[in-house]
Amino acid sequence: MTRLVLGSASAGRLRVLRQAGVDPLVMVAGIDEDAVGAELSSQIAPGDVVCALARAKAEDVATAVHPAVAADCVVVGCDSMLYLDGQLYGKPQSVADARQQWQSMAGRAGQLYTGHCVIRLLDNTITHCVDETSITTVYFGTPSPDDLASYLASGESLRVAGGFTLDGLGGWFIDRIDGDPSNVIGLSLPLLRSLLQRVGLSVAALWVANAGE
Numbered sequence: 001m002t003r004l005v006l007g008s009a010s011a012g013r014l015r016v017l018r019q020a021g022v023d024p025l026v027m028v029a030g031i032d033e034d035a036v037g038a039e040l041s042s043q044i045a046p047g048d049v050v051c052a053l054a055r056a057k058a059e060d061v062a063t064a065v066h067p068a069v070a071a072d073c074v075v076v077g078c079d080s081m082l083y084l085d086g087q088l089y090g091k092p093q094s095v096a097d098a099r100q101q102w103q104s105m106a107g108r109a110g111q112l113y114t115g116h117c118v119i120r121l122l123d124n125t126i127t128h129c130v131d132e133t134s135i136t137t138v139y140f141g142t143p144s145p146d147d148l149a150s151y152l153a154s155g156e157s158l159r160v161a162g163g164f165t166l167d168g169l170g171g172w173f174i175d176r177i178d179g180d181p182s183n184v185i186g187l188s189l190p191l192l193r194s195l196l197q198r199v200g201l202s203v204a205a206l207w208v209a210n211a212g213e
C-alpha cells in the first residue's frame with residue numbers, strides 16, 4: 001500500500017490531510033529556502049518560485065525516506081507565499097516585519113500562492129515528479145490597533161507565510177477569499193488530488209493505506 005509522506009513541518013498542512021482522511025508520515029525537509037530562492041532569477045514568475053521551493057523540499061525528503069517506505073510511497077512538498085504589490089512574502093522575520101506587512105495589506109487583497117510537488121517512489125526509485133501552483137485571492141480586513149497588537153503578540157504571524165492564517169487567530173481578520181480555502185492553509189486538496197492522479201494514485205487508495213490509528 002502506498003504511504004503518503006508529507007515533507008513539511010506545517011501543522012496546518014498536516015491538519016488538512018488528517019481532516020481529509022489521510023494520516024501521513026511527516027518528514028521535514030532540510031533545505032535552505034533562502035539559498036534556493038537566491039538561485040532563482042529575479043524575473044521568474046511567482047508561481048514558479050513557490051514550485052521550485054516545493055520541488056526542492058520534496059526532492060530532499062525523497063532522498064531521505066527509509067528504504068522500507070520508499071518501496072511504495074508518494075512524497076508531497078509544498079511552499080506558500082503571499083503576493084502583494086509585485087512582491088512575494090514568506091514568513092515574517094520579526095514582529096516588526098509582521099506589523100509592517102499587516103499595515104500594508106489591511107483592507108486590501110493579495111494572492112496566496114502555494115507550490116505543490118508530488119514525487120512517486122516505487123522500489124526505491126523515483127518514477128514520477130510533477131508540480132503545479134494553486135492561487136487563492138485573500139481579502140484582508142482592517143484589525144484595530146489593539147487587535148493587531150494582540151495578534152502579533154501571539155507569535156502566530158511569525159510561523160506562517162504572509163504573516164496570517166485562515167484557520168487560526170488570523171482568521172478573524174480575513175473578510176473573504178476567492179478560490180480554494182485549503183490552499184490558504186497551505187495544501188490545496190483539489191490540486192493534490194489532480195497531481196496524485198497524474199502519478200497513478202487515487203484518493204481512495206490513500207485513505208486505506210494512510211488511515212490513522
